[in-house]
Amino acid sequence: MKQLDALQAALAGEHAAMYGVGVAGGKLTGARYQEATDLFGAHRNSRDQLSAMIVAAGQTPVAAEPAYDLPQAVTNAATATALVLLIERRIAAVYGDLVEAAEQGPVRQFAIDALQAAAGNQLVWGGAPVAFPGAL
Secondary structure, three states: OOHHHHHHHHHHHHHHHHHHHHHHHOOOOHHHHHHHHHHHHHHHHHHHHHHHHHHHOOOOOOOOOOOOOOOOOOOOHHHHHHHHHHHHHHHHHHHHHHHHHOOOHHHHHHHHHHHHHHHHHHHHOOOOOOOOOOOO
16 A cells, blocks of 8 residues: 555544544533544544545545445444444554554654544443454
8 A cells, every 4th residue: 555545544544533423422521522522623624634635636626425335333422432442442443544654754643642642532332452452
């Protein structure tokens, strides 16, 4: 995979993550709602940084879909929490691919930072530590 393809895939992943975290947030309250809100903002920031990298490379960033199929129904706090955990596992895998494909130091560093953030987010949302975050 080339760096630009991996950047576009990461951007597509961030679009999907924002959608899913937004849906999950609608079923959360209190501290969990705030955590989801903060996570949504982090994904939005990553989306914006990825878009800027793609534009700087002279390409058009992939657009968000109007909606995304969720892997499970989100009906309560437990299913919302499970969805966020799944999102963070999936986005970690996308950033793992970007680390591998990165041809420029700043892109690789961004991907490493995003992968570390996703690994930490997995712990916050009920996941267990893994030796190689992003490896599915």
